Amino acid sequence: xxxxxxxxxxxxxxxxxxxxxxxxxxxxxxxxxxxxxxxxxxxxxxxxxxxxxxxxxxxxxxxxxxxxxxxxxxxxxxxxxxxxxxxxxxxxxxxxxxxxxxxxxxxxxxxxxxxxxxxxxxxxxxxxxxxxxxxxxxxxxxxxxxxxxxxxxxxxxxxxxxxxx
Numbered sequence: 001x002x003x004x005x006x007x008x009x010x011x012x013x014x015x016x017x018x019x020x021x022x023x024x025x026x027x028x029x030x031x032x033x034x035x036x037x038x039x040x041x042x043x044x045x046x047x048x049x050x051x052x053x054x055x056x057x058x059x060x061x062x063x064x065x066x067x068x069x070x071x072x073x074x075x076x077x078x079x080x081x082x083x084x085x086x087x088x089x090x091x092x093x094x095x096x097x098x099x100x101x102x103x104x105x106x107x108x109x110x111x112x113x114x115x116x117x118x119x120x121x122x123x124x125x126x127x128x129x130x131x132x133x134x135x136x137x138x139x140x141x142x143x144x145x146x147x148x149x150x151x152x153x154x155x156x157x158x159x160x161x162x163x164x165x
Contacts, residue, residue: 033153034126034145035112041143041155042130045105050098057098058154060123060146065094104160105141107132113140123147125156132163139163 037056044052054065089097110132118125124147132139144157 034128035115037145037153037155038112038128038130038143039110042105042107042110042132045098045102046107048099048102050095050102053098053102054094056155057101058148059156060148062148062150062152063154064089064097101158101160104163105132105158107134109133118144121146126153134163 041053041056044056051065055063058064058066110130112128113131114129116127118127126145128143128145130141130143132141139162141162142157142159143155145153146156147153
């Protein structure tokens with residue numbers, strides 16, 4: 001079943017008295033997947049589990065960690081030469097990107113504060129706000145989560161600037 005964008009109405013996800021946690025809480029909003037994927041991504045970041053992070057980070061085409069094998073990657077590489085897409089990332093490049101994100105997102109605890117739909121993406125997408133505690137400081141980090149062509153939800157954007165500012 002495919003969720004239409006208008007079903008991703010803004011919803012308030014956190015409420016007073018909800019404790020910060022290092023493990024995912026109950027599902028939020030009309031579709032629990034966006035908040036769950038963000039929670040799994042944050043947990044993987046804290047464990048520095050680059051493979052788990054890469055399986056939950058990507059675009060509408062799929063996770064950044066799935067390159068499509070040697071043949072699929074070769075086609076993507078040729079397509080990137082003529083402007084029809086982007087080249088495949090090597091495993092080392094994916095690992096380095098996930099390590100940088102994990103370093104910035106390292107935290108003591110977090111809680112999902114809110115989830116709302118994102119319009120203009122041409123497919124279901126949600127903005128998930130997470131309050132992260134790092135070094136005794138509370139920071140709100142926005143995540144954009146998008147539904148892939150295959151129906152999965154993936155983290156597409158992470159507001160890392162709020163963590164380093």
